[in-house]
Amino acid sequence: MSTRPRSGARPDPLDATAVRRHLHGRPEIGFLEIETADLVWGLLADLGWQLRGGGDLVDVHDHPGMPGRDELDAAVQRAAAQGVPAASVHRFRDGNTAFVAELRGARPGPLVALRVDMDALPIQESRSSSHHPATQSFGSSIDGAMHACGHDGHVAIALRAAALLSDRRFPGTVRLLFQPAEEGVRGAAPMVAAGLADDVDVLLAVHLGFGTPDGCVAAATELYGTSKLRAEFTGVAAHASGAPEQGRSALLAAASAVLGLHALPRYATATTRVNVGTLYAPGVANIVNAHAVLGAEVRADAAAEHDDLEQRARDVLHGAAAMHGVTVDIARTGWATSATTDGAILSGIETLAPSCGLRLLPPRPLRASDDATLFMRHVQERGGLAGYLLVGAGTYGPHHSPTFDLDEAVLTPAADLLVALIRSRLLDTAR
Numbered sequence: 203m204s205t206r207p208r209s210g211a212r213p214d215p216l217d218a219t220a221v222r223r224h225l226h227g228r229p230e231i232g233f234l235e236i237e238t239a240d241l242v243w244g245l246l247a248d249l250g251w252q253l254r255g256g257g258d259l260v261d262v263h264d265h266p267g268m269p270g271r272d273e274l275d276a277a278v279q280r281a282a283a284q285g286v287p288a289a290s291v292h293r294f295r296d297g298n299t300a301f302v303a304e305l306r307g308a309r310p311g312p313l314v315a316l317r318v319d320m321d322a323l324p325i326q327e328s329r330s331s332s333h334h335p336a337t338q339s340f341g342s343s344i345d346g347a348m349h350a351c352g353h354d355g356h357v358a359i360a361l362r363a364a365a366l367l368s369d370r371r372f373p374g375t376v377r378l379l380f381q382p383a384e385e386g387v388r389g390a391a392p393m394v395a396a397g398l399a400d401d402v403d404v405l406l407a408v409h410l411g412f413g414t415p416d417g418c419v420a421a422a423t424e425l426y427g428t429s430k431l432r433a434e435f436t437g438v439a440a441h442a443s444g445a446p447e448q449g450r451s452a453l454l455a456a457a458s459a460v461l462g463l464h465a466l467p468r469y470a471t472a473t474t475r476v477n478v479g480t481l482y483a484p485g486v487a488n489i490v491n492a493h494a495v496l497g498a499e500v501r502a503d504a505a506a507e508h509d510d511l512e513q514r515a516r517d518v519l520h521g522a523a524a525m526h527g528v529t530v531d532i533a534r535t536g537w538a539t540s541a542t543t544d545g546a547i548l549s550g551i552e553t554l555a556p557s558c559g560l561r562l563l564p565p566r567p568l569r570a571s572d573d574a575t576l577f578m579r580h581v582q583e584r585g586g587l588a589g590y591l592l593v594g595a596g597t598y599g600p601h602h603s604p605t606f607d608l609d610e611a612v613l614t615p616a617a618d619l620l621v622a623l624i625r626s627r628l629l630d631t632a633r
Contacts, residue, residue, distance in 0.1 A: 218610070222610060226342065228284070228342075233297035237281050240294065252305065255293060256301075259398075261396065266432065266533035300393050302379060305375065315376075316376070318357055319382075325603070327348040330605070351385070354608075390576040393577075399581055404547070404587045406588070408590075408620070409422070414595070416611075421566075424473065427537075429537045432533045435494045440489070455526035456495075460496065466514055476501075477499050478498045479498065504540060508540070543590055546587055546629065547629070548562070550629060
């Protein structure tokens with residue numbers, strides 16, 4: 203029997219599994235999360251949360267990591283076809299899917315914010331008989347898109363927490379920061395720039411999986427700073443045989459840059475990563491290529507080394523362009539920094555986790571990047587507390603793979619732990 207809700211039906215926000223399955227069936231890539239944002243907005247409005255969103259909240263105009271016009275328009279058409287009201291489509295179109303929900307508690311206390319990432323990945327989900335979402339009929343119904351990193355579970359956790367907190371039996375204020383485009387670390391920076399974390403006392407982020415044992419929660423270490431770079435090389439087209447000396451090959455420049463980037467030295471003082479993930483150069487075999495686009499990333503677990511590595515990468519790109527007589531335009535399409543979890547948050551989790559059916563483990567390495575760190579660093583630099591928590595959710599296929607899945611049994615205790623932490627006085631030491 204299918205568990206996929208019919209178009210227009212909304213799951214109970216207290217039922218984290220139902221929410222997760224609803225979202226899993228309709229995955230949306232970063233900045234295109236119109237259906238997701240509409241569903242969450244409507245559920246929170248019913249619960250009495252105060253909502254802010256749309257183009258006036260966060261400026262994503264000319265964001266270098268924004269999808270193309272065709273993708274933005276296709277998302278609008280898809281959402282409208284699914285019955286999303288015209289007002290919601292208008293609010294969230296053109297990449298304006300970030301929004302904020304806020305609720306004031308019954309007594310004074312800190313402003314606690316939870317970063318919630320909503321986006322999916324451009325991956326075709328497995329339809330194998332061994333893949334649980336496929337056999338239970340809640341697999342992705344959108345070709346080429348899949349929740350392959352657990353963000354559907356993150357939204358489900360946040361909505362259950364919001365439903366429980368709607369009785370306002372907590373101190374201070376809770377703010378839910380619904381973030382688009384975590385993949386590619388594109389969505390947090392505009393939200394931080396919009397001032398949405400300026401007054402936050404405590405910032406929390408949760409990620410499911412990454413090898414954390416079931417029934418356990420741990421602070422993440424080795425949150426790598428990263429920069430995603432897009433380099434566009436422009437040369438001069440020419441006949442590859444009749445006048446090759448008149449051409450300037452953008453493709454050769456980009457290819458030289460690929461080798462140069464991967465040859466960058468590593469660091470004795472930090473863990474670093476360099477990767478070229480894409481290289482696109484349209485043309486034909488008998489024309490000196492005049493245009494090429496390269497996508498690359500650098501990562502490091504220390505801020506100084508990350509900044510130095512990014513500068514070296516930019517030097518390689520400029521050097522390759524100069525060597526082949528072409529020009530290059532470099533854009534940073536996304537970025538994240540390194541961050542650590544504050545001890546006061548860990549103490550609170552250790553105290554409260556057992557009553558929620560979870561056990562605190564020593565900090566565990568993530569060895570990946572998340573732009574929640576931009577929120578974390580911003581809050582910590584202003585005297586607040588921040589934490590990034592990993593919650594065990596099974597090991598069904600690696601993250602970012604067609605067979606990724608979650609142990610849905612962890613969704614309820616994860617939400618309950620956040621609620622217990624917010625309702626306690628354990629975070630009152632912030633600021």
